[in-house]
Amino acid sequence: MLVHNADVADIFNRFADLLEIDGANPFRVRAYRNAARTIASLGQNATDMVRKGKDLTELPGIGKDLAQKIEEIVRTGSLSQLKELEAHIPGQLARLMKMPGLGPKRVRALHERLGISTLEELKMAAEKGKISQLRGFGDKIEQMVLEEIGQVKKGERIKLVVAEEIGNALVDHLKKVEGVKEVEVAGSYRRRKETVADLDILVTCTEDARVMDPFVNYENVVKVLSQGETRSSVELRSGIQVDLRVVAEESYGAALHYFTGSKAHNIAIRTLGVKKGLKINEYGVFRNKKRIAGTREEEVFQSVGLPFIEPELRENWGEIEAAQRGQLPKLIAMKDIRGDFHTHTKATDGHNSLEEMAEAARALGYEYLAVTDHSQKVTMAHGFDARRLAQRIKEIDRLNAKLKGIILLKSIELDILKDGSLDLPDEILKELDLTVCSVHYHFNLARKDQTERIIRAMDNPYFSILAHPTGRLINQREPYDVDMELLIDAARERGVFLELNAHPDRLDLSDAHTKMAKEKGVRVAISTDAHRTTDLDFMHFGVGQARRGWLERDDVINTRRWEDVKKLLKRK
DNA sequence: GCCGTTTTCGGCCCGACTGTTTTCAGTCG
Numbered sequence A: 001m002l003v004h005n006a007d008v009a010d011i012f013n014r015f016a017d018l019l020e021i022d023g024a025n026p027f028r029v030r031a032y033r034n035a036a037r038t039i040a041s042l043g044q045n046a047t048d049m050v051r052k053g054k055d056l057t058e059l060p061g062i063g064k065d066l067a068q069k070i071e072e073i074v075r076t077g078s079l080s081q082l083k084e085l086e087a088h089i090p091g092q093l094a095r096l097m098k099m100p101g102l103g104p105k106r107v108r109a110l111h112e113r114l115g116i117s118t119l120e121e122l123k124m125a126a127e128k129g130k131i132s133q134l135r136g137f138g139d140k141i142e143q144m145v146l147e148e149i150g151q152v153k154k155g156e157r158i159k160l161v162v163a164e165e166i167g168n169a170l171v172d173h174l175k176k177v178e179g180v181k182e183v184e185v186a187g188s189y190r191r192r193k194e195t196v197a198d199l200d201i202l203v204t205c206t207e208d209a210r211v212m213d214p215f216v217n218y219e220n221v222v223k224v225l226s227q228g229e230t231r232s233s234v235e236l237r238s239g240i241q242v243d244l245r246v247v248a249e250e251s252y253g254a255a256l257h258y259f260t261g262s263k264a265h266n267i268a269i270r271t272l273g274v275k276k277g278l279k280i281n282e283y284g285v286f287r288n289k290k291r292i293a294g295t296r297e298e299e300v301f302q303s304v305g306l307p308f309i310e311p312e313l314r315e316n317w318g319e320i321e322a323a324q325r326g327q328l329p330k331l332i333a334m335k336d337i338r339g340d341f342h343t344h345t346k347a348t349d350g351h352n353s354l355e356e357m358a359e360a361a362r363a364l365g366y367e368y369l370a371v372t373d374h375s376q377k378v379t380m381a382h383g384f385d386a387r388r389l390a391q392r393i394k395e396i397d398r399l400n401a402k403l404k405g406i407i408l409l410k411s412i413e414l415d416i417l418k419d420g421s422l423d424l425p426d427e428i429l430k431e432l433d434l435t436v437c438s439v440h441y442h443f444n445l446a447r448k449d450q451t452e453r454i455i456r457a458m459d460n461p462y463f464s465i466l467a468h469p470t471g472r473l474i475n476q477r478e479p480y481d482v483d484m485e486l487l488i489d490a491a492r493e494r495g496v497f498l499e500l501n502a503h504p505d506r507l508d509l510s511d512a513h514t515k516m517a518k519e520k521g522v523r524v525a526i527s528t529d530a531h532r533t534t535d536l537d538f539m540h541f542g543v544g545q546a547r548r549g550w551l552e553r554d555d556v557i558n559t560r561r562w563e564d565v566k567k568l569l570k571r572k
Numbered sequence B: 001g002c003c004g005t006t007t008t009c010g011g012c013c014c015g016a017c018t019g020t021t022t023t024c025a026g027t028c029g
Helices: A005-022 A026-040 A046-051 A064-076 A080-088 A104-114 A119-127 A139-151 A160-175 A212-216 A249-260 A263-275 A297-303 A319-324 A354-363 A386-402 A447-458 A484-494 A511-519 A533-548 A562-569
Strands: A180-185 A198-205 A221-227 A231-236 A241-247 A279-281 A284-287 A290-293 A368-371 A407-410 A413-415 A436-438 A497-501 A524-527
Touching: A005 A026, A005 A064, A005 A080, A005 A104, A026 A064, A046 A064, A064 A080, A104 A119, A119 A139, A160 A180, A160 A198, A160 A212, A160 A533, A180 A249, A198 A249, A212 A221, A212 A231, A212 A241, A241 A249, A249 A263, A249 A279, A249 A284, A249 A290, A249 A297, A263 A279, A263 A297, A263 A319, A284 A297, A290 A297, A354 A368, A354 A386, A354 A533, A386 A407, A447 A484, A484 A497, A484 A511, A497 A533, A511 A524, A511 A533, A524 A533
Parallel strands: A198 A241, A368 A407, A413 A436, A497 A524
Antiparallel strands: A180 A198, A221 A231, A231 A241, A279 A284, A284 A290
């Protein structure tokens, strides 16, 4: 049985929910939630780690007890203690906590005093007006239950590209408000997480500025969830929640740090503060009620003896320890990018010509562009056979003679067939500058077969870059089952590269796998998979993801001049 | 349940807003 990390995390979260309703020590509850987050964002499969005999207690927040529980879940697919707990607390109660306004205490009261354990029973009680009778409840909560019961939020996170569009429009709106100075979207958006749950916007303004009214009256607001002097929350038409915080200018840095998160990072920083006798909150850094810092974000880090930590690193994944050792990575930036290795034209499923793509790349300041139209296996996209590829090579030669300031590279996106062979013969591949190779069919092979298939493809001497290594589409298609650790090892042994696909629907490698590739010494190509000229702008999403994976300029091959990339592409 | 240069017990981040209250608990981020 293969237990996925998401399953382990789910069991821990359910256990934490029920413990909370049971009134357990809140820190114990937190330990389970922390563990769930750690496991969910792990680069490797927990099942594999157990099988390979790795010490799980080395993971942050995992001690002896939780390590044993993970092993039990991996072995049996379930957790006996969860079943025991469910014997006296109905598991369905956890779902009630998804209702706004209902937390563990109120859910417990509903269960103990009205015998409610399901959403259906909750609905019936609300309809009969029983809920508002309970001490600690009232009409508002009963009303909210009736309104929300049909639509318990799915809680789907939105893609970064959508958040960017919504956030930019809202920032423009707020910047027009009189007296407003700084407006910044913080939260997981600023950390460039691949999806975000909500938007956190931070504003500084003059004392007499009225920001909350224009915010809650923004044209796309469908619901005001709360409104106060310094904080308000709204829901937009798109379903996303936006929180606005207004802070004084002197608190801007502390607030920016606080609202950028992650929560785990903030807790770790504040704990460091406590050890130094400091209190850190969104208003500043305090020693004995005296405010000693907080105007700039750097000051927060300084106060606990650390250098500035880039937002993308703030996940408590080791960045604080790295900062303490003076070993923070110098993260790659957009300006380091010199080209794009994965793009398409209208010759297959793209929308622009070769020349238009080249011009667009040059306009971005790139030095080279690899146009990688599909190969014959992908019939849907009119993939190239050897004859058309030979024509394409000549066409590129002609264009390169004409083009100035940009080099078009001869390339193709090859299909990795079920048996691990590539779908065009070596005789034509040897004429190319590089290849990107990808899986488009047979997504549901067994883990071992999928892994071996891809490694076999890497054995081909003309294999250069493994494109979108897991095939996942965010919120749409799960990754195919593959042992990424083995793939990364295989890539290093063969001197090939992994793509970090920058398309915002893919962002494949994940942040954790990107970090793993770096730790194992495998270099990455950040590529957009552009199907039209404007898609070349996706590069910044890829760079964001690369930064989350701790990549520096030298870890990324398309930060190099083409002459230097060529040397790297030579197989060992 | 985790964790450790105030260590193996006793801590564990911090504040805003809401609803239900007469001073605060619960929820949320």
